[in-house]
Each structure stands twice: as C-alpha cells, then as structure tokens.
Amino acid sequence: MPATNNQAALAAARELFEKTFGEISSNAKVLAVHAPGRSEISGNHTDHEGGHVIAGALDVAVDGVAVANGTNVVRVIDANFPLVEVDLSDLSVREDERETTAALVRGMAFELAQTGRTPAGFDFASVCSVPAGGGLSSSAAVEAAYGRAMEALWEGPSIDPVELAKMSQFAENRYFGKPCGLMDQAAVCLGGLAYMDFEVPSEPKTAKLDFDFDKAGYALCLVKVGSDHTDLTFEYAAIPDEMQAIAGEFGCKRLCEVDPAVFDAAVPQLREKYGDRAVLRAIHYWYENGLVDKRWEDLVAGDIESFLVHTRASGASSAMFLQNVSATVGDVREQHAMLALGLAERILDGRGAARIHGGGFGGSIQCFVPLDLVDEFIARMDAWLGEGSCRKYSITEEGACATWM
Structure with a gap:
C-alpha cells in the first residue's frame, strides 16, 4: 500500500472499478496509485522563467486502482468524471482532445513509451479529493498518477520524481494545451516541502525540508x-x-x-x-x-x-x-x-x-x-x-x- 495508507479512498476506488469494469478476479495483479495535490508556498509565476519556488505536497490526492486489461486501450474513470477510453495505437497530439482527460492519458503514454516501454491497455478507477479548478494542481496529480501506473504496468526502468515531473509537464503543455511551468508536477512527484531552482529546466535543483507549520503556531x-x-x-x-x-x-x-x-x-x-x-x-x-x-x-x-x-x-x-x-x-x-x-x-x-x-x-x-x-x-x-x-x-x-x- 502507499505510505499514506488511505484505505478508505482505495476502497472507494476499487468499488468504482468493479462497478465500471467488472469484478476483479482473484488472480489479477492490482496496482494502488497515489498522487497528492500541492500548494505553492512561495514563487508565484517564477518557475516558467527559470526562477525559484517552494512548494508542498498536500493531504489531498488522486487515489486509484489499476489492472491490465489485455487490450490496446486505456480506460479511466474518476468518481467525478465520466469514462474515458484512449486507443494506444496513436500517441500523437490530437487537437480535438485539448483540455481533456484523454489528452493527459495520451500524453503520458507517449512519454512513458520514450523510456523503451511497450504501451498496453489497462483499466484505472480513481477518487480525487483535490478540488478541481481550485489551484491545487489536480491536473498535475492526475498526470503523475497515470505516469506511475504506466511505469509499474509497462516493463521498463524506474523513473525518478523529477523525470516523472518533466514527463507530466510535457503532457500538460503539448497534449492538454496549458503552458504551465514545472513547479506543480515537481511538487506532486517529490512530496514533502521542497525548494526548487529551475534555472536549468532539464536538471532542476531541489532540496527538501522537514517543517511543520502547526508546530510553528x-x-x-x-x-x-x-x-x-x-x-x-x-x-x-x-x-x-x-x-x-x-x-x-x-x-x-x-x-x-x-x-x-x-x-x-x-x-x-x-x-x-x-x-x-x-x-x-x-x-x-x-x-x-x-x-x-x-x-x-x-x-x-x-x-x-x-x-x-x-x-x-x-x-x-x-x-x-x-x-x-x-x-x-x-x-x-x-x-x-x-x-x-x-x-x-x-x-x-x-x-x-x-x-x-x-x-x-x-x-x-x-x-x-x-x-x-x-x-x-x-x-x-x-x-x-x-x-x-x-x-x-x-x-x-x-x-x-x-x-x-
């Protein structure tokens, strides 16, 4: 289980999965996926200019379960959004998918394929406690969740948090159509409270700090x-x-x-x-x-x-x-x-x-x-x-x- 041990969210995701895709067989390999929202602590619109940022992963998240389906189609559903199907035979940018969930699936699949993986279909059901449209980076959490699912389900090398963040940013920029910097995705992938320096975008410098605002009053x-x-x-x-x-x-x-x-x-x-x-x-x-x-x-x-x-x-x-x-x-x-x-x-x-x-x-x-x-x-x-x-x-x-x- 993820270290957050969010049993209730995973149970809800599994219930949604079986309601949508059918009962999970006893011998199926089931993947638990977790990706938090984020708060920008400091650095308002500095990341895309190669500047510095402080951000923190939050106690709200996308939590889901994924199972390979033996097809070439990824099917994803969230408790708050309808079913989306993406055929992996074409991973090119599609203008008709701008600002849609399908764009994020296709974009992340394209990026994971660049690591030498062979894309294959899976079903994914999630519940999201990150408020949509509230500035807590629900889109970055979704991208990272899809990325971690694809990393585990498709054989290939492990992907470190910063690399996954760059893949997620690419999917949001090129496929989804939003010109974001790297801060949102990096915070979601790194977790904790992190300082980031984006002067060299291909190799951002990061540092983490154990700081409890509650203990500070x-x-x-x-x-x-x-x-x-x-x-x-x-x-x-x-x-x-x-x-x-x-x-x-x-x-x-x-x-x-x-x-x-x-x-x-x-x-x-x-x-x-x-x-x-x-x-x-x-x-x-x-x-x-x-x-x-x-x-x-x-x-x-x-x-x-x-x-x-x-x-x-x-x-x-x-x-x-x-x-x-x-x-x-x-x-x-x-x-x-x-x-x-x-x-x-x-x-x-x-x-x-x-x-x-x-x-x-x-x-x-x-x-x-x-x-x-x-x-x-x-x-x-x-x-x-x-x-x-x-x-x-x-x-x-x-x-x-x-x-x-």
Whole structure:
C-alpha cells in the first residue's frame, strides 16, 4: 500500500472499478496509485522563467486502482468524471482532445513509451479529493498518477520524481494545451516541502525540508474563491507570454537570463513597446524570486515570523505587479480572489498572512492562520463564500507512487 495508507479512498476506488469494469478476479495483479495535490508556498509565476519556488505536497490526492486489461486501450474513470477510453495505437497530439482527460492519458503514454516501454491497455478507477479548478494542481496529480501506473504496468526502468515531473509537464503543455511551468508536477512527484531552482529546466535543483507549520503556531489554510480558474487559461498564458516577450528584447528566452540592471536601463522603450503590465510582471519576477530565497532561509532557520513578513510582501507583489488577483470574464472584471483576500485580512487583523495562490485569477488564496484563530477563520470564510470554501491542510511527505496490492 502507499505510505499514506488511505484505505478508505482505495476502497472507494476499487468499488468504482468493479462497478465500471467488472469484478476483479482473484488472480489479477492490482496496482494502488497515489498522487497528492500541492500548494505553492512561495514563487508565484517564477518557475516558467527559470526562477525559484517552494512548494508542498498536500493531504489531498488522486487515489486509484489499476489492472491490465489485455487490450490496446486505456480506460479511466474518476468518481467525478465520466469514462474515458484512449486507443494506444496513436500517441500523437490530437487537437480535438485539448483540455481533456484523454489528452493527459495520451500524453503520458507517449512519454512513458520514450523510456523503451511497450504501451498496453489497462483499466484505472480513481477518487480525487483535490478540488478541481481550485489551484491545487489536480491536473498535475492526475498526470503523475497515470505516469506511475504506466511505469509499474509497462516493463521498463524506474523513473525518478523529477523525470516523472518533466514527463507530466510535457503532457500538460503539448497534449492538454496549458503552458504551465514545472513547479506543480515537481511538487506532486517529490512530496514533502521542497525548494526548487529551475534555472536549468532539464536538471532542476531541489532540496527538501522537514517543517511543520502547526508546530510553528500557524495553520496552512486554502480558500476557494468561488471562481474556477480552469476556464481562464488565456489569462494564465498571458503571464509567461509577456515575461518572455520582455526577455526576448535582450536575446533571452526567460527572465532568469536577463541582467536586471540592463532591464532597468531599457524600461522606457519596453513600456512603449509592450505596455506597463508586461514591465510590471517582469518587476514581479525579480522581486518574488528574491522573496523565495528569503522565505526558504526563514523556514530553515525556523523563523516563522520573518517568513510571514516575506509572505505578505509576496502577496503584495502578486496583486500590484503580477496582477493575477482578478480576471476578465466577458465584459466584466471579476474580483473574487481579491475579495477573498480582503475578507481574510479582516479576520487576520494583522496576524498571519494571506496571498494569492498558484496560477491566480480564480482558484484559491493561501492563508497562514494562527492556531487559536483557525476555527473562527474557517467558519467566517465559509459564511461569506459558501460552506466548504475554506479548509486547513497539512504537508505530506508522500509524493506520487504506485504499489502492488
């Protein structure tokens, strides 16, 4: 069993499996698969520019069971989504599968085939406790779950967490059609609390730390803001597009390659060519990247109060410079995330910290709440935004894995 020993989730997945695909025979080899959601602790939109990030795997996950089916078709079903079938005879990108589960299956199958494996059909049933569209990387968890299942079911070499993360990112970029960085997938695959440096994307540097926010006196709370970010890919994509357009002016692909002093000297020309927002987003990158390192140093030193000071600075940079706390939907500029931040600040009243979380725009906000305030914080946020909007999370050491049952 996976180390999380999530018996209830696996039992529910097995029940769904047998309801959908039929009873599992007594001599069948059954695979238990686990892949957690993630929280971006620090590094808002720095990963795709070759910057630094801190992220943590969460105690919500995709848990499933998989069994080879003797065909050339992968069949997957989740408790919240309909059955999907993917014929493995064609692993090329399909435009009609953009932003679908089938795209993730086909993309991961393509990547696993590159390791020398021979793709073969299997059935997979899962239950997912990662909120979809809430910015906790349910898509990265699904990709990693499929990848670990294929790694175990198809004979081939073992795949380390960073390699699996890169495969998952490729599937999301090329097959699913979302231009994400590597942070989501790396956090899901590594597990625990991890620092990541993406300056060399093919060989990211990582470090892990055993840190318990509860023992430091604060709860990690995430609040769904009431606006699903899955339909806002165009808003999300504009951020790396604008940052990389600025980098391109200096003959570079990413902002990590640009000398900030050279950028400063070119600000008037950059404003005229790209407008203020692109310039502000570049400013955010360097400011936020520095805050990642400061916050990691704080955590290593066990200085939670300094960590919170730098967390508040990070949130301000995302709101003012990155500008990913509101979204344009039709002719309306929705401010669900900004409202959630304002409401959180009313409760915190100068204690703890609150910031936009993940890709931003919709999804969720992240709050570090003093332990004596947690119950009140959750109750009041739920009263304002709807029952179940706010939840306390914990960092879990278990990354994406698969184990024969």
